[in-house]
Amino acid sequence: MVNKLCFVDGCQTRSDQENGPASFFRPPKDSFDEWKKIFPEKTLLQTSRLCWKHFAEEDIVKGKMIGQEFVHQERRRLKKGAKPTLLLVQDRPPGVSDDR
Numbered sequence: 001m002v003n004k005l006c007f008v009d010g011c012q013t014r015s016d017q018e019n020g021p022a023s024f025f026r027p028p029k030d031s032f033d034e035w036k037k038i039f040p041e042k043t044l045l046q047t048s049r050l051c052w053k054h055f056a057e058e059d060i061v062k063g064k065m066i067g068q069e070f071v072h073q074e075r076r077r078l079k080k081g082a083k084p085t086l087l088l089v090q091d092r093p094p095g096v097s098d099d100r
């Protein structure tokens with residue numbers, strides 16, 4: 001089994017997280033260039049995945065309106081034009097030794 005890790009450095013979200021199926025998103029074709037600019041030091045690929053933690057809650061579509069009713073869907077999507085904005089840099093204090 002290969003764990004799918006999030007594209008963001010230091011982010012530990014994996015697809016096998018216990019709190020339900022962690023949602024991962026691929027860069028939409030429309031905003032791929034914009035997403036690339038957000039990560040100038042890494043090579044973002046069309047197949048890269050970012051986890052839900054990097055998106056504002058309102059940018060994640062959790063279901064859809066069917067007639068008058070909002071129906072929750074297991075498979076989440078991003079709103080059009082949504083971009084990763086949260087937790088993009090995980091600060092790790094340098095020089096902290098891990099002496100176990």
Ligand SMILES: [Zn+2]
Pocket residue numbers: 006007008011012013050051052053054
């Ligand atoms: Zn992540």
